[in-house]
C-alpha cells in the first residue's frame with residue numbers, strides 16, 4: 001500500500017483520499033458504511049466559537065452536474081465538537097483535520113486554540129471562504145490582506161499545521177495564495193464552492209432560502225483543476241485539492257494539476273461508499289496511466 | 305441499518321394522473337423497513353438522490369411498493385424506468401411511526417403524503433387497531449388507493465374542488481371525527497400546520513418533507529426548527545416522523 005502514501009505538513013497519509021468538510025459531518029453516519037480507518041484523513045464539518053443554527057430551509061438545490069448549498073455553518077460549536085465528536089473520530093486509524101470558521105479574528109483564534117489543546121487533531125483547515133454566512137467569512141477569503149491576517153492569528157494560536165481553504169470567488173486566486181503562504185500557511189486547500197443561484201420558475205423565487213448558495217460537484221471540477229494548476233506553480237506549500245471528484249481518475253487529474261492529496265465532497269451524497277471505492281480503485285488507475293505511486297504523479301501534468 | 309442495494313423493478317403502473325405505483329424487489333428492505341421510513345433513490349445520473357416513502361412491504365415476496373407523483377425531472381425519469389431494470393437505492397432511511405396496538409388510529413394524508421400511511425394502516429390493522437382514514441387530493445383524477453384504504457377501515461376522500469368525495473380540505477372532515485386515540489398525518493406543510501392546529505389537544509404524529517442532500521444526517525440540509533426555535537432536528541435522521549408539536553412547521 002506504500003504506493004498510495006503522501007506526505008504533507010503534519011499529515012503523513014496512508015492514501016491521499018479524505019472526505020471534504022461539510023459533506024461527511026463528523027464521520028458517525030458514514031462509519032456505518034465502512035471502516036473510517038481506511039481513509040487518509042477526515043476533514044470535519046466547520047467549527048465556530050459558539051453553536052450556529054445556520055440558514056433557513058431549503059438549504060440545497062440540485063443543478064446540472066452539481067448542487068447548490070447554503071447550510072450556513074450549522075454546527076454545535078467547538079467545545080461540543082471537542083467533547084462529543086473528536087473522541088469518536090480518534091478511535092479510527094486516520095488523521096483528523098478540523099475545519100474552522102468564524103466572523104471575527106478572535107473567533108478564529110478561540111477555535112484554533114481549542115483544537116490545539118485536544119492533542120487529537122492533526123491539522124487545521126482554515127475556512128476563510130464560506131459563501132453562505134452574511135458577516136465575516138467571505139471577506140477574509142477575498143482580500144489578500146485579511147486572508148494573511150487571519151492566517152497569522154491562527155498560526156500563533158496553535159502549533160498545528162494550518163491549511164488555508166481558498167475561495168474560487170476571486171479574480172486573482174494566485175495573489176491570495178501567495179499572501180497566505182507569506183503569512184505562514186503550511187498548505188492550501190482548494191477549492192471551496194462557487195457562489196450561484198437557481199430560480200424556481202412557478203414561484204419566481206430562488207429555490208434556496210438564502211437566495212444564493214455554493215456550487216459544488218462535477219460542474220466545478222474544471223475550475224478547481226485550473227486553479228490548482230495555476231497556484232501550484234506559484235507557491236512552495238502543498239495543496240489539498242477538491243471540487244467535483246467522483247472517482248479515481250478524477251483524483252489522478254488533481255494530482256497531475258499539482259495537488260498532493262484530495263478531498264471528496266458532494267459525491268458522498270450519491271454514493272456513501274465513494275471514498276472507500278476510490279481508495280480501492282486508485283492503484284489500478286495509477287497502473288493504467290503509468291505511475292508507480294501517488295507521489296510520482298503529483299504535479300506531472302504537462303502543459304506545453 | 306441503512307444499506308445500499310439494487311432493487312429490481314417488478315412492476316410499474318400509472319394509478320392516477322401523473323402518479324405511479326412501482327413494486328421493487330429486495331429481501332433486506334422488505335424485511336427490515338417499518339412504516340414511515342423512506343428510500344433514497346438514485347435516478348439516472350442526478351447528483352442528488354430522491355427521497356420516496358415506502359407504501360408497502362411484503363417480506364413473503366421480498367417486495368417493497370412505492371408511489372410517486374411526477375414533480376420534476378427526476379420523478380419524470382423514474383416513471384420511464386422499465387420492469388426488470390434495477391434501481392440503486394439507499395434504505396431503509398429515517399425513523400418510522402410509533403405504533404400503538406389495539407388503538408383507534410386516524411390517518412390524515414394529503415397528495416404524495418398518502419403513500420406512507422398505507423403501510424402504516426396495514427401494520428396497525430394487524431396489531432388490532434381500528435383505522436379511520438381521511439385522504440385529500442387535488443381533484444378526482446389524482447385520487448389513488450381508495451379501495452386499499454377502504455379495506456383497512458372507514459375511509460373519507462376529500463378533493464379540493466369537490467370533484468370526488470367530500471369537497472374542501474382534510475381539516476373540514478377531521479372536524480367530524482372525534483373517536484380516535486392517535487392521529488398520523490403526512491402531506492404538504494400547510495396541511496400539516498392546519499391539522500396539528502386543529503388537533504392540538506390530541507396525541508399525534510406527523511411526517512414531513514424537505515429537500516435533502518446526504519439523507520443520512522451528515523450534511524445539515526434537511527433541518528426543521530424545534531418548537532421553541534432553539535435547535536434544529538434533521539428530517540432524514542431524527543425524522544421524517546415527529547411527535548406533533550415537537551417541531552415548528
Ligand SMILES: Cc1cc2nc3c(=O)[nH]c(=O)nc-3n(C[C@H](O)[C@H](O)[C@H](O)COP(=O)(O)OP(=O)(O)OC[C@H]3O[C@@H](n4cnc5c(N)ncnc54)[C@H](O)[C@@H]3O)c2cc1C
Nearest residue numbers: 352355356357372373375376377378379416419513514515
Ligand atoms: C421523506 C420524504 C418522503 C417522500 N415521499 C414521497 C412519496 O412517497 N411520493 C412522492 O411522490 N414524493 C415523495 N416525496 C417528495 C419527493 O422526494 C419529491 O417529489 C422528489 O424528490 C422530486 O424530485 P424531482 O426530480 O421530480 O423534482 P425536481 O424539482 O427536479 O428536483 C430537484 C431537487 O429537489 C428535490 N425536491 C423537489 N421537490 C421536493 C420535495 N417535495 N421534497 C423533497 N425534495 C424535493 C429533489 O429531491 C431534487 O434533489 C418525499 C419527500 C421526502 C423528503
Ligand SMILES: Cc1cc2nc3c(=O)[nH]c(=O)nc-3n(C[C@H](O)[C@H](O)[C@H](O)COP(=O)(O)O)c2cc1C
Nearest residue numbers: 020021022046069127191192216217243244265266
Ligand atoms: C453541503 C455542503 C456543506 C459544506 N460545508 C462546508 C464547511 O462547513 N466548510 C468548508 O470549508 N467547506 C464546506 N463545503 C465545501 C466542500 O468542503 C468542498 O470544498 C466543495 O463542496 C467542493 O468539493 P465537491 O465538489 O467534491 O463537493 C460544503 C459543501 C457542501 C456541498
Ligand code: FES
Nearest residue numbers: 517518519524540
Ligand atoms: S439530508 Fe443531509 S442531514 Fe438530512
